[in-house]
Amino acid sequence: MTNVYSFDGIVVFGLLFICTCAYLKKVPRLNSWLLSEKKGVWGVFYKAAVIGTRLHIAVALSCLAMAFYVVFLK
Template structure:
């Protein structure tokens, strides 16, 4: 189990946030409601969704590498 306060826990949390926001951006009603603001707290979700959609190959590789690290090496 990863700890949120460790470095690898923060990496996993960030990757999960990016993947979740990119997935939720594909839902039309949530896109209007959740990703319309580009500043403030909701802006973090918007920026995470943009990172997830533009860098989807890099994010997917990072997810696989972090999963291998947590399951095998740790």
């Protein structure tokens, strides 16, 4: 289990947040409700979804690298 206050915990949380928002962008009802705002606090969800969809290869490779690090090295 990773600690949120360590650097690797923050990276894991960020990657999971980006992947979750990118997945929620594909769900029509949640897309219009959660990802409709582009500014403010709710805009963070929209920006994370955009990062997840545009940089999907880099995000996927980062997820694989963090999974390897957490499972085997930590």
